[in-house]
Amino acid sequence: MSQQKLSSHRKRNKSLGLLELIAIALGGMVGGGIFTILGVSVAMVGNITPVAIITGGILAAMAAYSYVKLGLYYKDEGATYAFFKRTYPKSPFSASVIGWFVIFGYISTLALYAYTFSSYAISSTDFADNIWIRKGIAIAVIGVFTGINLWSVNGMGKLEDIMVYTKLVILTIISVVLINSGDTSFGTFLSNMAQDAESAKVMDVLIVASITFVAYEGFQLVINAVNEMSNPQKNIPRAIYSAITLAIIIYVIIAIGALFAIPTKDIIENKEFALAAGAGDVLGSLGSNIVIAGALLATSSAISGTVFGSSRQLAAIAEDGFFPKLLAKRKNKVPQNATIGMAAVACVLILIGGLQLILEFGSVTFLLVSLLMAFANFKIRKETKSSSFLTISAITGLIVGGVLILYYELTNNWKQMAAIIALYLLLAAGAYFYAKKHKKQIDDTN
Template sequence: MLDHGQAPPLTQRPANPLLRRKPVERLVSEAGQGEGGALKRSLTMWQLTMISIGATLGTGIFVVLGEATPIAGPAVWIAFIVAGLTALFSALSYAELAGSIPVSGSSYSYAYATMGELVAWVCGWCLVLEYGVSVAAVAVGWGQYLNELLDGLVGITIPQGFSAPLGEGGYINLPALVVVLLCMVFLLRGAKESARINSIMVAVKIVTLVLFCVIGFMGIKAGNYTPLAPLGVTAISTAASMLFFSYIGFDAASTAGEEAKNPKKDLPRAIMLSLLIVTGLYCLVALVAVGAMPWQEFEGTEAALAQIMENVTGHAFWSIVLAAGAVVAIASVVFAVLYGQTRILFAMSRDGLVPKAFAKVDEKTGTPRINTIIVCLFCAVLAAFIPLGELANATSIGTLFAFALVNAAVVILRYTRPEMNRTFKVALFPVTPILGFAFCAYLMWELPWITWAYFGGWMVAGLVIYFFYGMRRSSLGLSALATAEEPTDK
């Protein structure tokens, strides 16, 4: 460990520059510092928890439940538990690293400290895919729920020409464009204001799902739970693989490491608490849903929860309420994921791997203003005009790759820096992170070849950018070069 009066080393310099690692002490010493200003530490543990819940709880329960129930049958709630346990292994690793390295880059920064610059770049590039494309995909889903809400309230819908992109029967997806731009306006107000707005939206969607459970409970029929697994135990595993992606986003709190008031203690708590709350809600909603409607009737039902509300009460009003809750729920996912994307690019920019504009901090609001505008405009255009298709599925493989690296980073850091102060430690080390890595690798292997093809194309593009831009402008590399060129005789 370093003495208090000793400056952190500039770099740990191997012969190969692609393997140069950024010392943990340097990562922490640079925390919060941007171009022309610093990020403000203003987020509490609950606000961090709400950021993770906001990024996770959304389309998964409102859409994927209807797709997974015909596969797993009444045991779909067990599939949610299995998927949650799979996510738990990676969440534990995230919690340990977030408490040890409380910075904005999430798994990108963890990889930089343990596996070197090239692996860190690949991880960061995966996160750009995960966050950027998923924002656009979720924004498109928001437009669909908005149409459902408008139809229920006033009997009109947005014409397809203005609610679908080119190539899908429209000219522009106006709702998707609007929701991203609205989130941009709120994000520019500052981290503290953004956290308050996000907390309100998260509260609305939690209340909506609890309301569904209360009303759906009145329609439960015991016979709907038998047989528990009509399609076999393997069907539960298949559904769990599908439902795992409903948990993507729990790591969002780790992107706020430089804006947390007490990051070493609050980040691990926020990550674990958000996963616990989301898993509990998922299982409760699934249990009520399959009890209130036979599992066979979920086939081909996009808005299963709304249909159950209407069936139980006999009134369309409650399905409108649920649609309104879904609009807020999905908007909060867009909001929280955009926040995470800007903070990851902030960390990569500070390291010189992407242009310095992404690390420029506004003195008044304490936010990376230019970064936020660029990211939001890019995602808005992507959502409004580009048919995402299979590219959206590639976000899954990018996420799993990043999760796998986090599990590997925990093992590496434990052995290379055993003396480091850790406010949270993974239980049953090294079994837990190894299992986390294995689960991620297995789910990646199960993805279709077309997803791998898109992912491969994305990686090739990222490596071209790194070798022609990032590697040459790396702050770590320039520091090492300056040190090597210093005269030896004073």
């Protein structure tokens, strides 16, 4: 998403063009998402996973419509939080709750990427199934990138550039090699898809599409650079929709490559590191190592970028009084307390939850935040010149997606659903407390 007031903390010595903006969005989206969702999706809908991924991408594009319209109207690098605060200026609770949901959505994705990193890091070792070693490595990698962010912003930026472009090359290589190396012909693959389509329910596909929504989180980062881009009126929509389209293509190609080359049962059995486990059998140790390298680079760049961006967002919200003021403090322009605080909470989430809980909490959170953006856009649709039909369609799709995830949890793991609801109640309580505190401070000032 973004960092309100970040303009005072950045040098603007160049304009970002369309290609750079697409790279920013892809860097945020193509993180650990595909490595995380592939096994979960195949376990639920088998060979029609590409259809579910495309459906999730369409849902993301629908959600992006309101971000684009609000971004063009407000031109505020504060993005999600700033949009909602400015659309509902007389409601401190609205601003507070969106801030809390956005931040904890980022925390969940940070935990998700770190968990995926650790799963792939030990996938070829004897510790692959040891959950506590996996969690320990996940916490350690968050610590490493937190330290890098605290140590040097310039160093982090250079490292991020290297990781983003390298991972895209490796992901492309992985896809091509898997498709060419698989024993499955295209005709057989289509036949398998048809068989799975007959047995799968439409609701299952929609549930998977909703769960995998988190893999498209990141397109909002384009708006974060509104003050540093050339021709935002044209480049914001072009960059966001192009990036979502490219992400869909990348995810689908990787999924097809995996389904061509790796037996479905292997993907399901090793769903937390499905690509690495299967690629080793098909491509040998070299192929497995390439997949692992791609996963580690993808998740590393996502962890680094999430720590950097979301900590500044947290500091900005804290400056407005909706989080403890301690989190707003900066040293050498770096929000140290916010960075450390977010990393610590992500580590707690890793300790108390598994991959499925983190994945679903992240997807529900970003569905909810996107829904709130759609409501905000609908409220001022005349000012943003938005289509009522498209905005209402997005609202409907996002509501259905959120309900389907909760339905899936209720019917398959009600305790996990209870944990998700409990987390939201805690977030709402925290948002309410700071909203009241913020209002009292304003009243006392007046």
